[in-house]
Amino acid sequence: MRGFMRNAFAMIELEMRRLKHDRTELYSRAVQPILWIAVFGPIMGSVRAIPTGGIPYTDYITPGALIQSTTFVSIFYGLTIVWERESGILKKLLVAPASRYSIVIGRAMASGVRAIFQALIIIPVALLMGVRFTPSVLNFILALLVIFVSSGGFAATSILVASFMKTRERFMGIGQALTMPLFFASNALYPVAMMPEIMQWIAHFNPMSYVVDAVRSLMITGNLANLPIDLAAIFIFDAVMFVVASINFRRIIE
Amino acid sequence: MKTVGLTKIYGGRIKALDGVDLNVESGKVFALLGPNGAGKTTLMRILTTQIKPTSGEAYVFGLSVVREGAKVREMVSYVPQEMSVWTDISGYENLLIYAKIYGIPPSRRNKLIWEALENMGLSEFANNLVKTYSGGMIRRLECACALLTRPKILFLDEPTIGLDPSARKAVWERLSIFRKENGATIFFNTHYMDEADLYADEIAIINRGRIVALGTPESLKHSLGGEIISLEVEDSAFGSKVLEAIKGLDVVSDIIMGGNEVNIVSRDAEHSLPEIMDILRLNGVSVRRVSITKPTLDDVFLKYAGVRLEPVAAGRISEVRHVRSMIRRG
Incomplete structure (x- = not known):
């Protein structure tokens, strides 16, 4: 267990040191969510076509845009793993006295760290746009924790995909094919109830829906009635992905 | 280190290793010499517990690489053929992350990292991003990572691939110093004849997954008559x-x-x-x-493997390109 924590923290430290040297990806990945919040939100909001439960539309989609951004960062985290496979880094890590679980979960949580920094860039922009967050430090910290933990699950999914799609091109293809459906088949931009029936069904199995709902209730509405279900769903998603990705990890270097 | 009848078949068809029996004494520098695709890397990956053999046994310090992999991993260090350091952080940071993965206690961490950097002649570049390193410096940094834990046995897969002659010499000089000081065993793969001749105590020639000759460089040359x-x-x-x-x-x-x-x-x-x-x-x-x-090892190789090693010059250019493109991607 000590070894596990040690390795996981080493992986997180690696990510922090990378960010220290080069933050361009954080900024370039912030462009899209800022467009959602600064352009799409106000325009769609002026139509008043979507029932948001009494909150302004821009406020409604801010958690969605935020989670879309942090999820995409995590979904493409596997690219790092593909690169490390092409170079010899993964081979060397697998010869080190570190368990697969500690490598996979450590890397996944490292992606969670990246996601938090991503969120911290977007949130001030939302504040500037007049989005009203719930005035609670505890809720804010909990929301960041939800982002951190859920990003880990998505990054583990990405590592799992990387174990099967061993080249960058194939990985990029799958990554692109995953991200937009995840986003549109979720409650990020509109309530699930407005979707066609099949989409609603998909949205219920879409982990992103639960993450958006949790962050929306913590940061915007303050209505925490659904929070336990959301957290349970995120927890199950993480646990399953951590285990499946770890079991398949050795496949990546074969 | 010992292997008995080691065989590896990929995908049910391709026989990468075909009954390899080897015995390497501890403290020796052992070279596995062969052309590309002879099975060198496969053998090394089995010995470092990355992949399992199809049949046969392999032991490192008496521990089975199949059944006691975790214990083997604590004793060995490994430098893969491909570049294996993070290029977007500094050389020092690479060593720091490895020191943490290997659980070197904080009290000794800094001392060991600087020793490894010094050993490999990288102290003055420690805080530069690895991206700015030359191919030879990257190889030396990889060796530094491998030496950090003071391994009992060091596995090097084509340690000087893509390096110019002076950088190759520098890598080996540093490795020799480490070996003298720590009495470690070095097992390396190469397709450079002169490298095996100059630095190995013992050489095994491998071709198409079989060991075709084994001995000291001198005895192999004498065996030609x-x-x-x-x-x-x-x-x-x-x-x-x-x-x-x-x-x-x-x-x-x-x-x-x-x-x-x-x-x-x-x-x-x-x-x-x-x-x-x-x-x-x-x-x-x-x-x-x-x-x-x-007679040269070239002649030895010709006799036992039945083919000449591919021309070195042609091989090098593609290797350099390969290494370069890996660095660019970082």
Whole structure:
């Protein structure tokens, strides 16, 4: 267990040191969510076509845009793993006295760290746009924790995909094919109830829906009635992905 | 380190290793020499517990690499053929992350990292991003990572691939110092003949998944039958009596005559030459020219593997390109 924590923290430290040297990806990945919040939100909001439960539309989609951004960062985290496979880094890590679980979960949580920094860039922009967050430090910290933990699950999914799609091109293809459906088949931009029936069904199995709902209730509405279900769903998603990705990890270097 | 009947079949068809039996004494520098695709990397990956053999056994310090992988991993260090450091952080940070993964206690961490950097001559570049390093420096940093934990056995897969001669020399000088100080075993793969010849205590030649020859560089060369003394003589005086006298020498195994040229095969050309010259002089044979040809590992390879190693120059360019493109991607 000590070894596990040690390795996981080493992986997180690696990510922090990378960010220290080069933050361009954080900024370039912030462009899209800022467009959602600064352009799409106000325009769609002026139509008043979507029932948001009494909150302004821009406020409604801010958690969605935020989670879309942090999820995409995590979904493409596997690219790092593909690169490390092409170079010899993964081979060397697998010869080190570190368990697969500690490598996979450590890397996944490292992606969670990246996601938090991503969120911290977007949130001030939302504040500037007049989005009203719930005035609670505890809720804010909990929301960041939800982002951190859920990003880990998505990054583990990405590592799992990387174990099967061993080249960058194939990985990029799958990554692109995953991200937009995840986003549109979720409650990020509109309530699930407005979707066609099949989409609603998909949205219920879409982990992103639960993450958006949790962050929306913590940061915007303050209505925490659904929070336990959301957290349970995120927890199950993480646990399953951590285990499946770890079991398949050795496949990546074969 | 020991393997018994090690076999690896990929995808049910491709036989990468075909019954490899090897025995490497501890403290030795052991080279596995062979062309690309001979099975060198596969063997090393089995020994470092990355992949499992299809059949056969392998042991490192008496521990089975299949059943006791975790224990083996604590004793070995491994430098893969491909670049294996993070290029977007500094050299020092690479070592720091590895030190943490290997659980080196914080009290000793800094000292060991700086020692490893110093060992590999990288102290002044420690805080530069690895992206800015040359190919030789990256290789030395990888060796530094491997030496950090003071391993009992060091596995190096093509340690100097894509490096220019002076960078290759630098890498090996540093490795030799480490080995002298720590008494570690070094097991390396190479397809550079001169590298095996210069730095290995023992060489195994591998071709198509089989070990075809094994021994010290000297014994392998001797196994070709010996060195050749070529003489150009005045033909008139070289009679059967002289021939018999030279054949009578212990170390001489064969004489081939062709016109004015006499080729004498000897186990030890340098020592037998004066004796041969004495015999010739006593019999009034005058010699116009003498030369000695010693077999090279190239010849050894040709004999045992049946093919020549691919031309080094052509191989290098593609390797450099490969290494470069890996760095760019970082």
